[in-house]
Amino acid sequence: MAKPILVANWKNYPASPLEARSILKKYSQNREIYKKTHFFVAPPLPYIGDVSEKIKAFGGLCVQNLAGISSGTHTGLVLPDILKSFATKAAIVGHSERRKLGETSEDVAKKVQIALKAGIAPIVCVGEEVQDSDGEYFEFLRGQIKKSLSELKKSDAAKIVIAYEPVWAIGKDAQRPIEPEELSQSILFIKKVLTEMYGRIVASKIAILYGGSVDDSNAEALAAVPGVAGFLVGRASLNAGDFKKIAEALTKKK
Numbered sequence: 001m002a003k004p005i006l007v008a009n010w011k012n013y014p015a016s017p018l019e020a021r022s023i024l025k026k027y028s029q030n031r032e033i034y035k036k037t038h039f040f041v042a043p044p045l046p047y048i049g050d051v052s053e054k055i056k057a058f059g060g061l062c063v064q065n066l067a068g069i070s071s072g073t074h075t076g077l078v079l080p081d082i083l084k085s086f087a088t089k090a091a092i093v094g095h096s097e098r099r100k101l102g103e104t105s106e107d108v109a110k111k112v113q114i115a116l117k118a119g120i121a122p123i124v125c126v127g128e129e130v131q132d133s134d135g136e137y138f139e140f141l142r143g144q145i146k147k148s149l150s151e152l153k154k155s156d157a158a159k160i161v162i163a164y165e166p167v168w169a170i171g172k173d174a175q176r177p178i179e180p181e182e183l184s185q186s187i188l189f190i191k192k193v194l195t196e197m198y199g200r201i202v203a204s205k206i207a208i209l210y211g212g213s214v215d216d217s218n219a220e221a222l223a224a225v226p227g228v229a230g231f232l233v234g235r236a237s238l239n240a241g242d243f244k245k246i247a248e249a250l251t252k253k254k
């Protein structure tokens with residue numbers, strides 16, 4: 001199996017650069033385990049310099065979002081050229097917390113192209129808000145995937161990563177953690193949609209991550225679900241001890 005992918009999504013934490021450096025130092029003490037993964041840290045923008053510098057020996061910088069524009073003069077936006085100068089390797093696009101602020105799948109489709117053009121790997125987040133018992137959420141998921149990837153050509157499709165993040169399982173307000181069986185069904189469904197769009201061979205090359213309340217207690221069971229290529233971790237990534245256990249669970253995957 002290819003190396004698993006592990007992304008630490010720090011969201012709006014920690015509160016100071018000092019604390020950010022302390023987490024990075026602890027990550028670095030566990031670097032041997034992170035080296036067994038494709039490891040990325042997605043910090044708040046003011047910390048990208050520190051993150052890029054301090055993890056370069058065992059990981060890469062990821063950003064939490066991209067501007068929907070790639071050139072010109074736009075006060076308040078950070079464009080890909082600057083991100084590239086910090087050695088940004090990946091970008092989370094379409095996170096549900098951004099979709100909640102009004103980002104549409106059409107916006108996400110544009111950002112996927114902007115990332116690819118800049119040589120940054122887009123990690124495209126998809127996930128249903130609620131899980132109904134009739135399985136209608138699968139159709140929601142199909143629509144979201146198709147629209148978010150509507151500009152993506154088959155020749156570029158293997159360069160993206162999908163992060164399946166059901167909204168109901170994310171963050172401190174999560175209803176409950178996902179069960180491995182539920183995750184397995186959603187991964188299979190996403191693979192089916194990607195196969196419809198790009199054919200079986202290309203679809204099999206698109207890594208699918210899981211994100212939503214991954215912690216040290218459920219990581220092993222979720223990592224064992226067939227088709228899970230890695231994790232996108234929010235809260236638990238800020239606790240270096242818990243996060244190390246998640247990395248270990250992922251690298252145990254057969």
Ligand code: PGA
Pocket residue numbers: 009165169170171172211212213214232233234235236
């Ligand atoms: P969580 O967040 O791990 O805190 O649930 C995951 C995410 O939103 O990417």
